[in-house]
Every structure is written in structure tokens, then in C-alpha cells.
Amino acid sequence: MSTLEQYHDWAAGRTASRVSDWLKEISEPDWTATVEHPLFDALAEARLPEAEFAAYMVQDYGFVDPFTALIGHAIGHAPSMGDRVVLGQFMGMLTSDENSTFQRTFETFGVAGQAPDYLPETRAFQQLLRDTGQRGGYAEMLAVLVVTEWLYLGWATRITRAESLHPLYAEWIDLHDSAAFQDFVAWLRRRLDEEAAQLDPAGFAAMAARFRDTVTKERAFHDAVHSR
């Protein structure tokens, strides 16, 4: 049975079916393991040592660089100006507010200017992001973006914040639980659902494989930066 047929089978038993919901479901248990990762609880509850937060942010900046390039590819591949505007605004936030959070984190915790030593899991994630940008179609790019942003929205809206949280820890959560970020994730999911509906069986299988691979790499990345 093709991947598209598997989705149609799943959708047939439901009144309201969304491709993004099905993709999330077939990505278990990795999806929930990432959203519920103890790294995020430690961060939100002020239990994460500053050196560990800085080390996580160094690895994450290794993710953000090719991730920003992937958004550039997605802007180029988007079928309309409407999509380019939304993705371009997200790119603007990433390269201003979020980039500033990284830079101030590196300076505050004394790791600015150090050559990063990326973990194998970070390098594997970088490879996936680069490959999707260079070889993937627009739906595959959206699939990767849906995973990375929906997962981050998931943990950021799940955790309970300590009152005495370091401002940079709080800023990292703010970037991922804001109303604007929630709207962006909703838009990404809607656009993936729409684009997936246009795909032939081979394109649909490639899109689903990217989604699944991205969830696997998210879990591996977070396990590598913070052991359970």
C-alpha cells in the first residue's frame, strides 16, 4: 500500500482529517518524547545549569544557520507572494529577535567567539536541512518547518515557568509560545495540508518521509544535548 493510500485509509475513518495530524500520529513515540523532553522542564523550572543552557544554544545555533537557509529556499519555491510574505516575516524575526537572543546568550555565558564543536546529532540535522533545501520540493520544505516549529510550540505551551527564571531562559520560551508564533504554526500546518492534497503518490511519500525523518532528528538532537 502506498503512503498516500495509508493516509486515505486513516482519513476514511474520520470526519475531520488533516494530513498534518496524521503525520504527527505516525511520528509517535518520537513526537511526544520531544515535546515532553526533560530539557525543556529543566529550562523552564530554572534547574538547567547556565553552562548547559549555553551548550544547548551553541548546538541550536548550528541548527538555526542551515534552518535559515532552508527558509530562504522555501521563499524561492513558494507558489505565491502570499506565502513569501509569511515566510519572509518569519525569516525577519529569526535573523533579528531570535539571532539577538543567541548572541546575548553567548556573550552572557562566556561562549561567544568560540569555535563550535557540533555533536554528530547536530551535524545529521544540518545535513537533513541542507538536503531538503537543495533537493526537496516545497511540500517537503513545509513538512520540515511544520515539525520544527510545531514541536517547539508544543513544549513551550506545555511547560510551567518558574517565577525566578533567568531573563534569557524566559526569552527563549517567549520566542516559542507567543500568539504570533502560534499563528505562524497554524499557517504552516494549513499550507502543508493544502500542498499535500496536490501531491502525487511519489511526492506524498517523499513529503511524509521528510516529516518522519525530521521528528527522529529532533528527538536525537535533544537527547544528545540533554540526557534523560
Ligand SMILES: Cc1ncc(CN)c(N)n1
Ligand atoms: C532543534 C530545533 N528545532 C526547532 C527549533 C525551533 N525553530 C529550534 N530552535 N531548534
